[in-house]
Amino acid sequence: MIAADRRAAAAVALLFFAKAACLAFFVTPLWDVPDEVGHFAYAADIADGRGVPPPGRAVIPPAVAALWLGRAGGPPIPNWTALHPPGYAIFAAAALRAARVFTPDLARQVRITRLTSAFFGAATLLLLYELLLLAGAGGPAALAGTAAVGCIPMFSHMASGVSHDTLSAALGALCAIAWVRLVRRPSWRAAAALALALAAAGAVKATIAPVALVLIALLPGRVPGRFAARVAGSALLALVAVSTTALWWALRLGGIPTPPAGRVRHGAAAFFRAFRDLPILDHTLKNFLGLIGWTAHGGALRWFQISGVFLAVDAGFALAVGLLAAAWIARRDFPAGAAARPARVAGWALAGAVFLATFGWLASRPAVSPLKLGVESLLFALPFLAVARQPGAGAQVEEIVFSSQLVCLGFSLIYFWNVSRSYLLTGEMRGAHGRYYFAVLGFLLLGFYLPAADLLKRWPKRNRALAAAVGALLANEAAFYALRVIPFYRNAAAAGRLAP
Numbered sequence: 001m002i003a004a005d006r007r008a009a010a011a012v013a014l015l016f017f018a019k020a021a022c023l024a025f026f027v028t029p030l031w032d033v034p035d036e037v038g039h040f041a042y043a044a045d046i047a048d049g050r051g052v053p054p055p056g057r058a059v060i061p062p063a064v065a066a067l068w069l070g071r072a073g074g075p076p077i078p079n080w081t082a083l084h085p086p087g088y089a090i091f092a093a094a095a096l097r098a099a100r101v102f103t104p105d106l107a108r109q110v111r112i113t114r115l116t117s118a119f120f121g122a123a124t125l126l127l128l129y130e131l132l133l134l135a136g137a138g139g140p141a142a143l144a145g146t147a148a149v150g151c152i153p154m155f156s157h158m159a160s161g162v163s164h165d166t167l168s169a170a171l172g173a174l175c176a177i178a179w180v181r182l183v184r185r186p187s188w189r190a191a192a193a194l195a196l197a198l199a200a201a202g203a204v205k206a207t208i209a210p211v212a213l214v215l216i217a218l219l220p221g222r223v224p225g226r227f228a229a230r231v232a233g234s235a236l237l238a239l240v241a242v243s244t245t246a247l248w249w250a251l252r253l254g255g256i257p258t259p260p261a262g263r264v265r266h267g268a269a270a271f272f273r274a275f276r277d278l279p280i281l282d283h284t285l286k287n288f289l290g291l292i293g294w295t296a297h298g299g300a301l302r303w304f305q306i307s308g309v310f311l312a313v314d315a316g317f318a319l320a321v322g323l324l325a326a327a328w329i330a331r332r333d334f335p336a337g338a339a340a341r342p343a344r345v346a347g348w349a350l351a352g353a354v355f356l357a358t359f360g361w362l363a364s365r366p367a368v369s370p371l372k373l374g375v376e377s378l379l380f381a382l383p384f385l386a387v388a389r390q391p392g393a394g395a396q397v398e399e400i401v402f403s404s405q406l407v408c409l410g411f412s413l414i415y416f417w418n419v420s421r422s423y424l425l426t427g428e429m430r431g432a433h434g435r436y437y438f439a440v441l442g443f444l445l446l447g448f449y450l451p452a453a454d455l456l457k458r459w460p461k462r463n464r465a466l467a468a469a470v471g472a473l474l475a476n477e478a479a480f481y482a483l484r485v486i487p488f489y490r491n492a493a494a495a496g497r498l499a500p
Helices: 002-027 036-047 061-069 087-102 108-112 115-135 139-150 153-159 165-184 188-202 206-221 226-241 243-255 270-276 282-287 307-331 342-363 370-388 396-426 434-457 464-493
Strands: 291-294 304-305
Touching: 002 115, 002 139, 002 153, 002 370, 002 464, 036 061, 036 087, 036 108, 061 108, 087 108, 087 115, 087 165, 108 115, 115 139, 115 153, 115 165, 115 434, 139 153, 139 434, 153 165, 153 282, 153 291, 153 434, 153 464, 165 188, 165 206, 165 396, 165 434, 188 206, 188 226, 188 243, 206 226, 206 243, 206 396, 206 434, 270 396, 282 304, 282 307, 282 342, 282 370, 282 396, 282 434, 282 464, 291 464, 304 464, 307 342, 307 370, 307 396, 307 434, 307 464, 342 370, 370 396, 370 434, 396 434
Parallel strands: none
Antiparallel strands: 291 304
């Protein structure tokens, strides 16, 4: 069965690549994927032999700027994506040089270069399948979880443009695989593999840094040896894990522009107020599932978020997974006929308080959907249950689930802190892009989907239900593209705002 499921997973990945390639060549207009013009310009600098552009001094090449803005000349345009490490741009530059062999047309070169993102998106699905299989989900559940990720409209959208997000997702899944291997068979070799995977991910995007911080903190409890040796060895591996991120940050410090002065307030209370007052959770959920459009032709920002029935279908499945995961944890924390441990009760009290506070904050805004309230509050609060866990005290699957929830919690707290900090500095909400969570797709599946699937494993109709769920998600994505995305592009083109 596993061999057949692996062939099915390969078919899912191949179909995803074909879908992303079709979007890249025939549907998604040039520059309508977030920051595509900057990423392509980054790759063009490397392909043209100019090397990695220094942050603060990198500019969009004139030919690319002319195709983007629809006019030649003008002052140099800074390339904001040069703040990112060059890991993805190196692959994109190789694809661009190959594209130049086939066509001199710059627009076609961009579309061919997009295939790098489609390839890494398909690779992400294969890695996620292997991750779930390794974690004990079983072939059918692993296949369903993998296919569900392939039906996220935003993941397909990012795979159709020149962007580093799908490579970041693939390497994040590789980090999750390394962590599960370490949990299953603790060894220094497995720990070293984890450190190298984190370093590789850091060479593409710094969003892996919160993951590295959490896993480094958990590392001494997962490796063999005496306490002093474990701490010393973990410290050395920590240096490897953060080496690429730290090196890049050190190199780019001189190129970071100073944020403009705004409504600057200090203290933790200000961050809580920003989190409460801004629709950060709402935008994060919507943007994770579907934020379509960007600057297109002419550089004017124009986009829309997934909404209506399309959002309701995806959010409904997320809510179901969250509730099933909570039920899975409750069955282990409060077994029939046994007294609950005080630490577990405290964990539920903490998660419950976070849920109620978050729900109350969100409900205070007008015209808020109860479904979104439930999804956003539950997914944010559930990982707090992992805080009260004692490492190494549970079964292997519990170690995998709760450590993954800790990773998701650490990532979320740093993510929300960064968005709140940006607001306090500039007076505007920036950076609430749900696609940043692509870096932790593997840990999201381990922390939420794995326990949900495990809870239902003895249900004889589970696999049929999973297949039906994937079918519904696939139909929802297809309808979203057919009824919302493609008309959005066509209407904009008809209005003369997009390139033909």
